[in-house]
Amino acid sequence: DAKTTQPPSMDCAEGRAANLPCNHSTISGNEYVYWYRQIHSQGPQYIIHGLKNNETNEMASLIITEDRKSSTLILPHATLRDTAVYYCIVSDSGYALNFGKGTSLLVTP
Amino acid sequence: GAVVSQHPSRVICKSGTSVKIECRSLDFQATTMFWYRQFPKQSLMLMATSNEGSKATYEQGVEKDKFLINHASLTLSTLTVTSAHPEDSSFYICSARPPSGSSYNEQFFGPGTRLTVL
Numbered sequence: 618d619a620k621t622t623q624p625p626s627m628d629c630a631e632g633r634a635a636n637l638p639c640n641h642s643t644i645s646g647n648e649y650v651y652w653y654r655q656i657h658s659q660g661p662q663y664i665i666h667g668l669k670n671n672e673t674n675e676m677a678s679l680i681i682t683e684d685r686k687s688s689t690l691i692l693p694h695a696t697l698r699d700t701a702v703y704y705c706i707v708s709d710s711g712y713a714l715n716f717g718k719g720t721s722l723l724v725t726p
Numbered sequence: 727g728a729v730v731s732q733h734p735s736r737v738i739c740k741s742g743t744s745v746k747i748e749c750r751s752l753d754f755q756a757t758t759m760f761w762y763r764q765f766p767k768q769s770l771m772l773m774a775t776s777n778e779g780s781k782a783t784y785e786q787g788v789e790k791d792k793f794l795i796n797h798a799s800l801t802l803s804t805l806t807v808t809s810a811h812p813e814d815s816s817f818y819i820c821s822a823r824p825p826s827g828s829s830y831n832e833q834f835f836g837p838g839t840r841l842t843v844l
Contacts, residue, residue: 651832660732660819660835661770704769713760714821714833716770 621705623720629699630725635692637720639705642686648709650681652690654701655719661704664690695724728754730822732836739810740844747805747839749820755800756822760833761793764817776803810843817841 622640629635641650649668653661665672665679667688672679678691692699704719729752739745749759757778762770774795775783782795794806803822807814817840821833 653835655770658817658838658840660730660838661821663832663834666832713772713775714770715772716762718769 620715621707621717623703623705623717625718626721626723628723628725629692629695631697632694635690635695635699635722635724637690637692637703637705637722638687639689640687641705641707644685644707648707650679650685650688651706651708651714652677652679652703653706653714653716654699654703654722656698656701661716662701664703695722697724697726700724728752728822728824728834730820730834730836732818732820732839734839735837736840736842738842738844741811742809744806744808745810745841747807747818747820747841749803749805749822749836751801751822751824751834754822754824756803757800757825758823759797759803760821760823761795761803761805762819762821764819764838770819773805807841810841812843815841815843 649666651666652664655661665677667679681688702719702721704716706714731750733748759776761773764770772785773788776795776797778797778800784790797803817838819838821835823833
């Protein structure tokens with residue numbers, strides 16, 4: 618699996634958009650970009666994934682650059698409950714996920 | 727999304743005993759399940775890939791005789807930690823992926839099992 622690079626931590630004010638970047642310059646053509654988050658002492662929660670096109674669901678938006686070497690997860694209106702570690706993972710859909718260190722997002726009042 | 731459960735959520739045992747952790751996919755069939763463990767302040771590390779009806783595939787450094795995995799049905803995989811020791815204390819998490827051709831293309835994770843070995 619391709620490796621990813623994420624900032625170790627970020628802060629965001631409640632109600633503002635949280636933009637979490639991820640670099641995956643060695644991604645291959647059949648690998649998806651997945652985003653999961655883990656709230657303390659819980660199992661990871663799926664957020665969103667994409668292959669080439671930008672994606673949006675009820676939780677977030679995923680913006681993937683045209684060359685697919687980087688992406689950004691956008692939480693449009695962050696709340697305190699969005700405080701978690703966010704993992705960006707690239708993987709073929711049928712394989713285990715290789716979790717890096719992720720980005721610890723702190724949403725402040 | 728699909729739901730994956732784990733049981734128990736928390737277990738405390740004495741050193742030398744065995745502990746079984748169950749992972750169930752509640753509303754879909756999973757031909758493949760994955761087992762991870764997570765030590766404090768670290769990321770999830772893949773332990774093994776569990777395939778229904780066949781032997782599990784273990785990651786390098788994971789003892790297959792110590793961490794027994796059974797995937798006897800399409801909705802249940804079990805992880806048994808045999809002769810547990812304090813260094814096995816960790817957060818064990820399973821995930822399951824709906825079969826190819828389903829509407830899902832992602833894995834779903836269980837809530838995790840906190841194992842403490844005294």
